[in-house]
Amino acid sequence: MARTTIGIVLNGVTGRMGLRQHLLRSVLAIRQDGGLPLQDGSVLWPEPVLVGRSAAKLRAIAESHGIDEENWTTDLPAALARPDVRVYFDAQVTSARVKALQMAIDAGKHVYTEKPVAETLEQAVELARLADAAGVKHGVVQDKLYLPGLRKLARLVESGFFGRVLSVRGEFGYWVFEGDWQSAQRPSWNYRAADGGGIVLDMFPHWHYVLEQVFGKVEAVTARAVTHIDRRWDEEGSPYEATADDAAYGIFELTGGVIAQINSSWAVRVNRDELVEFQVDGTHGSAVAGLHHCRIQPRAATPKPVWDPDVPTTQRFRDQWQEVPDNAAFPNGFRAQWEQFLRYVAEDAPYAGDLWAGARGVQVAELGLRSSREGRRVEIPELGR
Template sequence: MTEHKIGIIMNGVTGRMGTNQHLIRSIKAIREQGGVLLKNEDTLIPDPILVGRNEKKLKALADAHGIERYSTDLEAALADDYNEIYFDSQTTVRRAESIKKAIAAGKHIYCEKPTATNLEGSVELARLAREAGVKNGVVQDKLFLPGLLKLKRLIDAGFFGEILSVRMEFGYWVFEGDWQKGQRPSWNYRKEDGGGIIVDMFAHWRYVIDNLFGNVKSVSCLGATHIPERVDENGERYKATADDAAYGTFELENGIIVQANSSWAVRVNRDDLLTIQVDGTEGSAVAGLRDCKVQHRVNTPKPTWNPDIENPFDFQTQWQEVPTNDVFDNGFKVQWELFLKHVVADEAFPWDLLEGGAKGTQLSDLGLKSWQERRWIDVPDIKL
């Protein structure tokens, strides 16, 4: 058994998601477990170099987590042949240009989404990567959530019969920043900085819907900016120019109807920050981030509408939990392992810059267009 090190440029990991999910819970965790075991029993050890604009933050992050390499010089990191993979979790407006540089340097690409601020930019990245012959992938973290994996198990087992509809509820109250500090960065609420919940979440909904329920045929979307003014990290008031809520409906090629509400201006009265209800002819399920509950046809109650009497049903107790029969690792870490195997051992990784990137950006663009034009928009095939 041979141990192989692979250099990974990690750009933008001083941000919340980059630090917690990608560095600490993925790359650091993989290193601490002894690497990624390949089919030939060799071991792959990721060797990251942290890249960003603030050397002080990079040094503190590297020191805190036992990372030896960090730099503010992206070009130098790209010029080093030891670094085979470029990873990007910067803000959306900075991502595309850095990925282009990495492709030109011959690096394999792994990145967060959205891959660019519009469809044209995302398609260009997919085309450039294909022409350069570099392997590439986009984070699809929600597919690896325990709740969605349980839901996928039900779908594959035919539990639902014919699936009729899907209802997705996502969001929570993001504080305005005046009397309580906001728990999301202020750029999320500025359109000019790549913010907006449609740009953010429709990229997720595309791969969730396509991979679980069917290909999206058309979209209708209404966006809103419910909180018009917020306070940034420096205590300064600013105008919120991006949407903070989106109310979408998607028609799939197989006839399933999907409704998806996304909001940073909603207070949670459900089992989780994300819930997905699937209704079918034989049964229904509600999945959250980790849990999933079901109600089969034979266990479905028979309520009738009568507002003049107390409700005789305790609906919440009439569902059964899907058991946790597997060990679910961190979804970001699992996908990192899959991508590393893809690069080194050519194992499958279907979520490339087209499938996992451009398609998500396309749905965001069409959602914004539907809102602007107040109409249904068909989703065409993407041509590279």
């Protein structure tokens, strides 16, 4: 069987997401399974080239996972200059992303990146235009679409289960410790606006592609972004002022009159089955989907509760929902999208989540922040190319 090697620069693998999801569970997992089969019967073999700021960390990762010494470096321009490298991937902090992506595009590399693609809409649009002008292929991570629960939800939409979709209600978040008496679960830069932090910029691009690709185009946003916890402690145990928003309460208006309400918070204690859940209500049925599970209640099986605050209810509402079966094996979501992007590069297979989709996500975040500042509903205009 013919095998074609494709060099991939992975920048930011010393971070948790870059290491676990993109290097270990995606690129190296593809190699462990013998490579990526292509339509012509050949196999695409990803060859990772690790890039980051810490030589010690890169060396340790490379040695732990059998990556040759010549395939890690702190010199991004040198890595991009390699003729065997065809793809650049970015999992750095948001504030460092634009410059690196521009360098990769200028070097003629196809680019794949974590979101948000940039801190501002202007930067995101410029990146998309540069990539188009350079003739390189480009993509943005949209991992939530590949979660089993969301896959099942999309299947329900495609089957017509809901009838006319009326509303989407999402709850996301968990308590991120302040870092004083218990260490924080997230890096401190997430809570400093100057470093590109903030839950709106982090999560609204996620909600945008979920809503856009499963339910319809986002046409307007009304949001309130707040900083509930204004003092936190960094990785060295030093206190700092938290200047970025750590919670956001948004209303998104979609094509066809669908209303989506999504709460995002790093200052909420979880009282739900999963860290993110979406309830979708339609004329013919409803569903609740999380990371892995999805439960439904069709119209014919909908109970008929009656409001009576003086009498305790005897109905067990959660027991009245039916679990949607898997009906398929769901691979790691990050790996599934990596495989889709690599096939896009290697054989021009269909691919939807490009830098323009990433720019629309940044646009929704930017206008959500404007809505919060100005206390009003903001319509979302078309992006000019």
